[in-house]
Amino acid sequence: MTPIVRIQREDFDLAAEIATLSAGRRDIGAVVSFTGLCRDEGGTLAALELEHYPGMAEAEIARVAEHAAxxxxxxxxxxxxxYGRVAPGEQIVLVIATSAHRRAAFEAADFxxxxxxxxxxxxxxxxxxxGRIGGWVEAKGEDDDAARRWE
Structure with a gap:
């Protein structure tokens, strides 16, 4: 199994991605997905701008996905x-994990x-x-705490 990693400007379709990932498979017993949306931050946010280094970001995420696999x-x-400008309510990130049993799919998606x-x-x-441009967003302490549990 080779993980699929895509970084793209355009939106994605959850149902289509699940259908593609599970097409023709009879051994899948669990599909777990997570879709992250852009919040409006209490009505103050017009958009979130996401930047990355093409090539480097894909390689790094693929490395971590291989670890999960x-x-x-x-x-x-x-x-x-x-990446690019994402407005409140729009999708930012999608993770889908499939396995024979639910626990592996839940844990891998969470990881x-x-x-x-x-x-x-x-x-x-x-x-x-x-109209103002805010600062760069830092990871929150509780997010760092959650990530440490996988070490």
Whole structure:
């Protein structure tokens, strides 16, 4: 099983991605997905700008996805992360893990999201509703705590 990693500007379709990942498979007993959306931060956010280094980001996320594939008995793993301007309510990230049994799929998806939230090579900057450009967004302490449980 080779994980699929895509970094793209355009939106994604959850149902289509699940259908593609599980097409023709009769051994899959569990499909776990997580879709992260852009929040409006209490009505102050007009958009979130996501930047990355092409090539480097894909390689690093693929490396972590390979680690997940080695750690859990997965039948499929997909990670999609968007870049560019994303408005509140729009999708930012998708992780899908498939396996014969639910536990492996849940844990692998959770592991991937903890990594993507804290260590993936993306930079996020807020564009505020009043026209100001905010600062670069840092990972939160509770996100770092969640990621440490996989060490």
């Amino acid at each position: 080695a750690r859990w008995p997965l039948l499929g793993l997909l990670a999609i992360h968007r 991937m999201m903890d990594y993507l939230k804290t260590r993936a090579p993306f930079w996020k900057r807020e564009h505020l509703i009043d």
